[in-house]
Amino acid sequence: MLALPPVLTHAAAPGFVDGLKQRVQAQPAEVVADAGALQTFDSSALAVLLECRREALAAGKAFSVQGLPARLRQLANLYGVAELMPATA
Template sequence: MAEATVVRMEGVLTMRTIAGLVDRALPEGNCVVDLAAVVEADSAALALLLEWSRRLKARGDTLSVTGMPDGLKSLSELYGLDEVLPIAG
């Protein structure tokens, strides 16, 4: 796999806070989203990650996630997103 650019997220990723992030310009190439500094997240965070993954895939790149908070990881597993949102390290 080609080298990936790390995008670090922090703070709160919920329905109230992600609106401005949906259209965020993603770096060229593969992307790793680091959620280690996220203190609160809900299903809206998963929707954001899925949208970013879709956009990257459309241009031939990949998205993976690292540092996913336990609660968000549980939601991801519950929704069957394990294969769609690969969790690195």
């Protein structure tokens, strides 16, 4: 599981993305992004999730999101990317 931090804003996103490829590579066949800890975020959190997805798919792994806050799901719908972030079964 790939846990997102409590704060994921424009200022914090680059720090999280650093080393993301290696963290994704260390995951099993499915990369699950755990967004349950997110408390303070902006649309940069969507960009980070999309980058996680890109890295997972490039590595031949499935991708899903667990615990996506409702407000972030609304942003994903607004931007038309919600279908790219399926919920963990």
